Amino acid sequence: MxxxxxxxxxxxxxxxxxxxxxxxxxxxxxxxxxxxxxxxxxxxxxxxxxxxxxxxxxxxxxxxxxxxxxxxxxxxxxxxxxxxxxxxxxxxxxxxxxxxxxxxxxxxxxxxxxxxxxxxxxxxxxxxxxxxxxxxxxxxxxxxxxxxxxxxxxxxxxxxxxxxxxxxxxxxxxxxxxxxxxxxxxxxxxxxxxxxxxxxxxxxxxxxxxxxxxxxxPKISHIQDxxxxxxxxxxxxxxxxxxxxxxxxxxxxxxxxxxxxxxxxxxxxxxxxxxxxxxxxxxxxxxxxxxxxxxxxxxxxxxxxxxxxxxxxxxxxxxxxxxxxxxxxxxxxxxxxxxxxxxxxxxREMRTLPDGTVLTCEKTAMTLVMPVASLRDINLEELQLNSPTCPVTHNSTHLTATISLTGCGTKAVHSGLELVYTNTLQSVRPYTMVSRKPSLVLPLACRIPGVQAKGPQYKLGMPTERDTFGEVRMWLELHMPGEGPLAEFTRIPRFRALRMAQGRVRREAESPSESNSTSTSTYDSEAIGSRITKLDLYVMSDCSIARAEMMVINCTESETEDFAVSYPIMEQGCSSSESTLEVVTTQTNSKVYRLDLSSVKTKGSRMYVQCTVNLCITTLPSQKCPSLCTSSVESRMLVNSLLTSSSTIRSGPVSLVVTTPAPTTTAVITTTMTATFTPAPATATTAANTSNSHAPEQASSMAAGVILTTIGVFLQVILLY
Structure with missing residues (x-):
């Protein structure tokens, strides 16, 4: 056997x-x-x-x-x-x-x-x-x-x-x-x-x-060999x-x-x-x-x-x-x-310059001299540089042009260790004109060795993340509806659907349990040990830049702290189901989401939440950061935005049943957004000193967030000229 x-x-x-x-x-x-x-x-x-x-x-x-x-x-x-x-x-x-x-x-x-x-x-x-x-x-x-x-x-x-x-x-x-x-x-x-x-x-x-x-x-040909x-x-x-x-x-x-x-x-x-x-x-x-x-x-x-x-x-x-x-x-x-x-x-293949052509490179300009005899059948009146404001003159023997290195459409590019100033002398004809006469395209370049190439044209940099956003902390909080630092928006909420039917949004908005909420949560009367039906997920930051916008990419929930098995709450900026609605607020640097716990996958008495987030600032005040959960979203909007690195933040254990009131202090783990993204040590903070560390009474240990990973740094030095 x-x-x-x-x-x-x-x-x-x-x-x-x-x-x-x-x-x-x-x-x-x-x-x-x-x-x-x-x-x-x-x-x-x-x-x-x-x-x-x-x-x-x-x-x-x-x-x-x-x-x-x-x-x-x-x-x-x-x-x-x-x-x-x-x-x-x-x-x-x-x-x-x-x-x-x-x-x-x-x-x-x-x-x-x-x-x-x-x-x-x-x-x-x-x-x-x-x-x-x-x-x-x-x-x-x-x-x-x-x-x-x-x-x-x-x-x-x-x-x-x-x-x-x-x-x-x-x-x-x-x-x-x-x-x-x-x-x-x-x-x-x-x-x-x-x-x-x-x-x-x-x-x-x-x-x-x-x-x-x-x-x-030809297609009609029947060539066999x-x-x-x-x-x-x-x-x-x-x-x-x-x-x-x-x-x-x-x-x-x-x-x-x-x-x-x-x-x-x-x-x-x-x-x-x-x-x-x-x-x-x-x-x-x-x-x-x-x-x-x-x-x-x-x-x-x-x-x-x-x-x-x-x-x-x-x-x-x-x-x-x-x-x-x-x-x-x-x-x-x-x-x-x-x-x-x-x-x-x-x-493009380029012919050698005709005999007698001289291009002289000086500190502020290049000078071109060409024999007219070499431009046979070329209409000299049609010749222009990159900018038509710089004159190209000619007489019976020579064509000349003085080309500024900082004007005339001259461009500076970095080639290896050299800085190269380029321009082009070419025939320019009206779009309505059709001609069989030959045209001229003559690239001109002055090369400056790297040891002499100094100044702003040699290297162009983008501001660092710290320069743009400052020292920023991001974290998660979960509160009962009508409670928390943004309770004024969650007591009588207005919702924004994230890929959900409009009927569901109206039912949520018109629900008596929501619209009649006051500063004292209606869930306070629920019996101890009963399962909580709704929670508000706060994705918070302390960024002080007025134009900074919070972008929540993904959120998941799990029964275990290691997220070995997890289930999506949001994916690609959109709700994974009709159980999640965004609460409309006037805060751009934070987001609030209403979670319907009756449809979450976690069946135990507690869960953990993890989100991947970014902060965004547009390059111009008139522009908007990408709104990810819309049909009109365009990738080009990213080019007009400055972004932090994508960061993953986690909550502490979230109780899903009504318990005794939480203690007056809550451990808060924070991280500043630095180049290394090294988590800061955990500190104990009283609820009286900071509202963003307050946990809901029915669900203890809910205010904790730590940046775990850095997915990619989007602000980087650019060597394009």
């Missing part, structure tokens, strides 16, 4: 190995952008690798040898993410290799990749130039949920305007090793669209593709997770988020910037995962309730990167991922 049992365990283990999810040490994603080199007719190429490795992030010390034309791209702002666990990071490097290339690449000791590509050389008949292989944007590691079908459109581009298709890599052609085809992954080759059918066990899987470019052919011009590898990872949510509950891109495949054209030393906004009704966004070019700024990430926003910017300096640069991103929550989206940066 024992032998049979061991044999069955062995067979079970073999079954899991053969049919379970892939588990080999592979990258979580890989693309190769190939640039053929004219110097040897395209027989060698400069291959730009982008790879996603699982955490811990491996070292690349052995990736390039001394005799190779190889460069590892470093960045001061690493690309990494926490989902899927245990996290990941992005590495970029370039290497000159043969156009037909096969190799096994090791990133550290735990990530191995086999790379195969066929990049020519091919000379195009229509232009006489070397063919440029297709570009594919690499998304963050893909996440799906079991039993939830999902489509993924890969973002592809081609500099030659060719048609791009995608297919599975073929092990028989040595395009991949151990590349199992998964029955639950389907591929539309013409659209480069992956489909997850949903029929897969929880686990992590790897997908190996080849992207190919084809000479475009339209062979690809090149094939480049695309590796993806897919993590299948369990989830209790609907298949349509993932975060959605909203607001100013660029559309999929948007192309932004970038001149030398130009800064491009765009915003990403997301709405996630089920879970708050933990991070915006990004895979992009070196030195891509990601700043101002904010996530409050269902809203999230982040700004990305890139400054084109002198670089050895390919002309097309994808930025692919997705919003990540605990169990969900938004649809990945890619934006493309196109580094």
């Amino acid at each position: 024992r032998r049979k049992f061991k044999l069955s365990l062995l067979l079970l283990g073999l079954t899991l190995v053969l049919f379970g999810p892939a588990c080999e040490a592979s990258s979580l994603g890989l693309t190769v952008h190939v640039v053929p080199l004219d110097s040897d007719g395209g027989n060698t190429v400069r291959a730009h690798f982008t790879a996603i490795a699982p955490s811990p992030c491996p070292s690349l010390s052995g990736l390039c040898s001394a005799e190779e034309d190889c460069l590892v791209h470093t960045t001061s702002l690493p690309f990494n993410g926490t989902k899927p666990s245990p996290g990941w990071c992005v590495h970029r490097w370039q290497k000159t290799v043969p156009s037909n290339y096969k190799a096994t690449i090791n990133l550290g000791s735990n990530t191995e990749m086999y790379v195969s590509m066929n990049a020519g050389p091919k000379v195009r008949a229509n232009s006489g130039r070397l063919n440029q292989p297709a570009y594919v944007g690499l998304p963050p590691p893909l996440r799906v949920r079991a039993n939830c079908p999902h489509h993924f459109d890969l973002s592809v581009k081609d500099l030659d305007g060719d048609r791009v298709t995608c297919r599975f890599a073929r092990p028989d052609d040595e395009e991949c090793h151990s590349c199992t085809r998964h029955s639950f992954i389907e591929l539309n080759e013409e659209k480069c669209m992956l489909t997850f059918t949903g029929n897969a066990p929880v686990g992590q899987y790897f997908i190996y593709l080849m992207a190919e470019d084809h000479i475009p052919a 339209n062979k690809p011009l090149s094939s480049v590898p695309v590796h993806l990872s897919l993590t299948v997770e369990e989830s209790a949510y609907s298949c349509t509950d993932e975060a959605l891109a909203t607001g100013d988020t660029p559309k999929e495949d948007t192309t932004l054209f970038v001149l030398p030393y130009q800064e491009v910037q765009f915003n990403t906004d997301f709405t996630s009704q089920r879970e708050s966004v933990l991070e915006v995962a990004v895979v992009g070019p070196p030195e891509l700024y990601r700043v101002g990430f904010k996530s409050i309730g269902p809203l999230a926003a982040m700004t990305m910017a890139w400054i084109r300096s002198e670089n050895k990167l390919p002309r097309l640069l994808p930025i692919c991103f997705a919003a990540e929550t605990k169990s969900l991922q938004s649809e990945p989206r890619c934006v493309w940066l196109y580094q």
Whole structure:
């Protein structure tokens, strides 16, 4: 019997190995952008690798040898993410290799990749130039949920305007090793669209593709032999997770988020910037995962309730990167991922300046002198700088312009250790004018070494949380209706529904037990030992800034102090059921909620309450902080707001039955909102000295709050110019 049992365990283990999810040490994603080199007719190429490795992030010390034309791209702002666990990071490097290339690449000791590509050389008949292989944007590691079908459109581009298709890599052609085809992954080759059918066990899987470019052919043509011009590898990872949510509950891109495949054209030393906004009704966004070019700024990430926003910017300096640069991103929550989206940066090719052109950089201005003969067929009257108020003059031989570094539309950007002042001389025509004549776009730049770059343009900072809000304490209190520091609003309350039927609001507001309440609670007459039916939850702060607004994100209740099992009271700023109503007050820095205890999950004699909260101040007095529980909420409202870190505060034990009167002193645990958020020691405070420590008579030990965790700091130093 024992032998049979061991044999069955062995067979079970073999079954899991053969049919379970892939588990080999592979990258979580890989693309190769190939640039053929004219110097040897395209027989060698400069291959730009982008790879996603699982955490811990491996070292690349052995990736390039001394005799190779190889460069590892470093960045001061690493690309990494926490989902899927245990996290990941992005590495970029370039290497000159043969156009037909096969190799096994090791990133550290735990990530191995086999790379195969066929990049020519091919000379195009229509232009006489070397063919440029297709570009594919690499998304963050893909996440799906079991039993939830999902489509993924890969973002592809081609500099030659060719048609791009995608297919599975073929092990028989040595395009991949151990590349199992998964029955639950389907591929539309013409659209480069992956489909997850949903029929897969929880686990992590790897997908190996080849992207190919084809000479475009008319739809009516029936060309049978339209062979690809090149094939480049695309590796993806897919993590299948369990989830209790609907298949349509993932975060959605909203607001100013660029559309999929948007192309932004970038001149030398130009800064491009765009915003990403997301709405996630089920879970708050933990991070915006990004895979992009070196030195891509990601700043101002904010996530409050269902809203999230982040700004990305890139400054084109002198670089050895390919002309097309994808930025692919997705919003990540605990169990969900938004649809990945890619934006493309196109580094415009610039011709060399004509002989005789001189740009002189001085302390306060730059001076441009150009020979008119080099501007053949250009209408000189149409030429302007960024600001048309600065004149551009010309005579029969030369064009001249004196360009102020602090005017004329000149912009200052930070490129590496240099401060660069930029302007553009370009042809400007009326919108109603259509012309076939050539136009001029000439970027101008003066570079100042970092040791000389001083002043307010070099570094821009945001105020710290302490500077904005001061020393702030936040805590929870629970009181009987009509009692507590805001009793004037709770005796005869006006309610604000949080996703509830209006009929329920009227019944609550018109209830005799509510409207007839006086300063002495009507529940005082209830028998000792009977269960309390209603309580008021006070979410309090002592912030003295008049425009500060309290934002309550989530609240939960539990029978135990460790919240091992908890139930929602509020989620994403909205009531989880009709048992919670907001009491309207004139206080903006605190909130009050009426809890109907008959519908709480806790059935014992006491409970604990925990809330996640923020304070918000708008940048302009005329603006409003986001109201999370409305249909018109927009992520862009976060950009116009200064926020504290999200903080979790807890109550002490809350009695749910009528007891003897509470003692005249109550322990109050407080925390000041400092940079480290270290809880202050507990102190005993008498009710006579501070009203916010008073507990209701029927429910003792209800005034206690301590900031437990810091979810994210939203006020941060920004290095954008």
